[in-house]
Amino acid sequence: RNVGPIGGLNPENGGSNDAKNLRVKLVVLGSSGVGKSCIVLRFVRGQFDPTSKVTVGASFLSQTIALQDSTTVKFEIWDTAGQERYAALAPLYYRGAAVAIVVYDITNPESFSKAQYWIKELRKHGSPEIVMALVGNKADLHEKREVPVQDGIDCAEKNGMFFIETSAKTADNINQLFEEIAKRLPRPASS
Numbered sequence: 230r231n232v233g234p235i236g237g238l239n240p241e242n243g244g245s246n247d248a249k250n251l252r253v254k255l256v257v258l259g260s261s262g263v264g265k266s267c268i269v270l271r272f273v274r275g276q277f278d279p280t281s282k283v284t285v286g287a288s289f290l291s292q293t294i295a296l297q298d299s300t301t302v303k304f305e306i307w308d309t310a311g312q313e314r315y316a317a318l319a320p321l322y323y324r325g326a327a328v329a330i331v332v333y334d335i336t337n338p339e340s341f342s343k344a345q346y347w348i349k350e351l352r353k354h355g356s357p358e359i360v361m362a363l364v365g366n367k368a369d370l371h372e373k374r375e376v377p378v379q380d381g382i383d384c385a386e387k388n389g390m391f392f393i394e395t396s397a398k399t400a401d402n403i404n405q406l407f408e409e410i411a412k413r414l415p416r417p418a419s420s
């Protein structure tokens with residue numbers, strides 16, 4: 230399949246937002262410890278490295294994917310680490326975000342309840358057109374599952390979100406998550 234991370238942007242397009250090459254801000258939300266940083270690092274670097282932390286505020290990580298219709302999407306990924314403690318930054322964090330990923334841990338019901346809080350925050354601060362994904366992470370720990378798949382499906386459906394279960398540890402469904410988001414992005418009209 231002709232889909233997947235391809236590294237940097239094509240220098241010829243200069244990173245502009247045209248019909249073929251989109252550049253989007255993506256924010257990641259969820260309780261501490263659900264695996265947000267690991268998901269981002271798995272996607273961007275192809276590694277599972279729990280000791281490496283994504284730094285928030287100063288910069289973001291980016292990754293470009295190519296879709297089958299020869300369009301590219303460059304994700305500029307803002308990890309939420311510590312955001313809860315900096316409520317005043319919230320409007321800045323959400324501003325201009327085209328995509329939001331809300332993550333919970335399938336072994337942790339409290340993180341699932343917290344996901345509903347983050348969805349409300351998104352409604353409050355996010356753009357009305359924001360593409361939202363609900364992600365049940367740590368799917369490799371199925372023997373410790375405490376949040377049924379159906380609960381995730383129902384919650385996502387109720388909130389008009391895309392739903393997927395992932396494992397940053399095994400890489401299961403990580404690329405699929407970002408590909409599905411890319412497909413759902415509104416496209417500028419082609420000239």
Ligand code: GDP
Nearest residue numbers: 260261262263264265266267279367396397398
């Ligand atoms: P964050 O606080 O949401 O950014 O969470 P981290 O990405 O720092 O991950 C928290 C912990 O969960 C780390 O110890 C990771 O090793 C572990 N973790 C993250 N993703 C997975 C996963 O998919 N499966 C398993 N088994 N552990 C994971």
